[in-house]
Amino acid sequence: MNSIEQKQQQIETTMRLAPVIPVVVIDDARAAVPMARALVAGGTPAIEVTLRTPAALEAIRAIAAEVEGAVIGVGTVLSAKDLLAAMQAGARFAVSPGVSPRLLDAADDCELPLLPGAATASEVMHLLERGYRHLKFFPAVPAGGHKLLGAWASPLPQVRFCPTGGISLANAPDFLALPNVICVGGSWLTPADKLGAGDWAGIERLAREAAALRQRA
Ligand code: 3PG
Numbered sequence: 001m002n003s004i005e006q007k008q009q010q011i012e013t014t015m016r017l018a019p020v021i022p023v024v025v026i027d028d029a030r031a032a033v034p035m036a037r038a039l040v041a042g043g044t045p046a047i048e049v050t051l052r053t054p055a056a057l058e059a060i061r062a063i064a065a066e067v068e069g070a071v072i073g074v075g076t077v078l079s080a081k082d083l084l085a086a087m088q089a090g091a092r093f094a095v096s097p098g099v100s101p102r103l104l105d106a107a108d109d110c111e112l113p114l115l116p117g118a119a120t121a122s123e124v125m126h127l128l129e130r131g132y133r134h135l136k137f138f139p140a141v142p143a144g145g146h147k148l149l150g151a152w153a154s155p156l157p158q159v160r161f162c163p164t165g166g167i168s169l170a171n172a173p174d175f176l177a178l179p180n181v182i183c184v185g186g187s188w189l190t191p192a193d194k195l196g197a198g199d200w201a202g203i204e205r206l207a208r209e210a211a212a213l214r215q216r217a
Helices: 006-017 029-042 056-066 080-089 101-108 122-130 144-151 172-176 192-196 200-211
Strands: 021-023 046-048 073-075 093-095 134-137 160-163 182-187
Touching: 006 073, 006 093, 006 134, 006 160, 021 073, 029 056, 029 200, 046 056, 046 200, 056 073, 056 080, 073 080, 073 160, 080 093, 101 182, 144 160, 160 182, 172 182, 192 200
Parallel strands: 021 046, 021 182, 046 073, 073 093, 134 160
Antiparallel strands: none
16 A cells, blocks of 8 residues: 555646546546547646546546546545545545545555545544645635635645636636646636537646646745
8 A cells, every 4th residue: 555645646647647637527438538639739637527427427437548648536425335435446646625534544555646625624633633744625616716825825835736616728727836736726627518518628728728828936
C-alpha cells in the first residue's frame, strides 16, 4: 500500500499536467473516448468524470482502456463504495466535494490517490492532520472565490489547491495567479451541447484555450 505521502505526490503530479482539469458529466458512455481524445489533443490530459450519471463508470473504463495519454480520474466520490468502483474501472485518481471520517478511512486503505474537497480553514486543518496537502477548494466561487483562497496562502502555506466550482476561462487567471493554486477544475470544457452533438473539434478548441492559461505555483 502506498503511503498517504506517496499518494499525495501522485496527486501533485496529476495537478501539474495542465492548468485545468476538465470536470465531466457524461450521459452517454459512447461519447467518452472521442471526448477524452479531444481533451488530450487540446492539452488537458487529466480528466475528472463525475459519478453523477449512470454512464460514468463505463465512461471511465473506456477512457482507461482506449485513450492513450489520458489520466482518468473519478469525481463526486462520496463513499468507500465509490472509491472501490472507480479503482476497478481503471481510474487513476479520485476527487470528492468534501470529506467524511469514513471516506478518509477508506481512502487510507485504497491505492487510489484522493484529492479531497475543503471550503473552510477548519476543513483544511482537519485534512492536514490526515496527511493531505493537496486539496480541492469547492465550491470555489460561491465559497469566497480567489479572495478567500488567497487569504489562506499566508496561514496555510503548505497547502496547494485545485479550486473548482464556478470557474471559467474568464476567472481562471485570478485563481491561477495565487501562490497556493496549482490548477483549477471546471466543466466549461465539456458543455452538454457539444457532448450531445459530438462536437469533438469544439471540445478540443476549449481544451486548447484552457491549456494556454498560465500556471504559477
Ligand atoms: C465539480 O464537481 O467540481 C463542479 O460541479 C464543477 O463546477 P462547475 O460546473 O462550476 O465547473
